[in-house]
Amino acid sequence: MALARHVTDFHGILLFRRDYAERDYLVKFFTQEFGKKMFLVRGAKKKGFKMTADILPFTVGSYVGDIADDGLSYIRTARETRQFQAIGTDIFKNAYATYVMSLVDIAFPDSQQLPDWYHKVHRALDLIDEGLNPAIVTNIIEIQLMPAFGVAPQLLGCAVCGRNDLPFDYSESYGGLLCQRHWAQDPRRLHLNQRTIYYLRQFSVLDLDRLHTIKVKPATEAALRQLMDEIYASQIGVHPRSKRFLDQMQSWAPRLAQNPTTDN
Structure with missing residues (x-):
């Protein structure tokens, strides 16, 4: 049975990220709309990955995601993000x-x-x-x-x-x-x-x-x-x-x- 999914905007605070496979990250967000969600970000470790800055620790912002009711969701793109600069340093x-x-x-x-x-x-x-x-x-x-x-x-x-x-x-x-x-x-x-x-x-x-x-x-x-x-x-x-x-x-x-x- 296929998991229910829908593509939508969401706002999120990055809670943590961890390595997943050779080129990917698992990134957990606390979202305003859906609570805590785990996202698979494919190709995130590849050189030139366009969302590198958007999935750094201590990032907050708005994204477009493929949201699953259960299991892994996926981030399609980042709209507007920022880092908590002082916390990060x-x-x-x-x-x-x-x-x-x-x-x-x-x-x-x-x-x-x-x-x-x-x-x-x-x-x-x-x-x-x-x-x-x-x-x-x-x-x-x-x-x-x-x-x-x-x-x-x-x-x-x-x-x-x-x-x-x-x-x-x-x-x-x-x-x-x-x-x-x-x-x-x-x-x-x-x-x-x-x-x-x-x-x-x-x-x-x-x-x-x-x-x-x-x-x-x-x-x-x-x-x-x-x-x-x-x-x-x-x-x-x-x-x-x-x-x-x-x-x-x-x-x-x-x-x-x-x-x-x-x-x-």
Whole structure:
């Protein structure tokens, strides 16, 4: 039985590409119209291939494709594309952006229409590319992605009584925030400071289109990273390879700051 196909325009963010056969690439796009799709690009490794620049990592744009309901689709031509230039040339931005795209690829099944998430990922990559703190942009995506992984912590109020006017802490056992009156019910609560709780709650509902600048103290940034690592490790169980590289890269930062490269 032949697969259903149709030729149409689509908008896509390139998630990754990999070698396929001697001359071809498999390229995975997060499309605005069809969700995540894998495309076979024939002859992409040949010298003079006309779409070489259109299928580079960290590319976004509009294309014409032969779209299959299931299985491999095909790209016929590129209409208008661009690269996230700073992400492509900055190892730190690159690592955060790759991790964001890895999480999105894991969180959703292929061929599920996700126009809101397409826009959100596009905006997140734009913000990282433009120079906003990539760690914070990544935190926002991580927090807002949690329901897609089946983890939807109670962040509006206390998971026990619903109050929202007392200091909070985060309880994995209760699946969200506990107000001060109920801290004793979970001796293993995470003992987060209130500034970290504030950003956790704000980031869970933040519209990235409204985000243009943000400053978070290094201690709070580190606490948010630790919190996300704890939730993703213990409750979600997702460990993309890109996150391991990101962790390694973060360990380089203090050494790079202490031993800056100088030109002679």
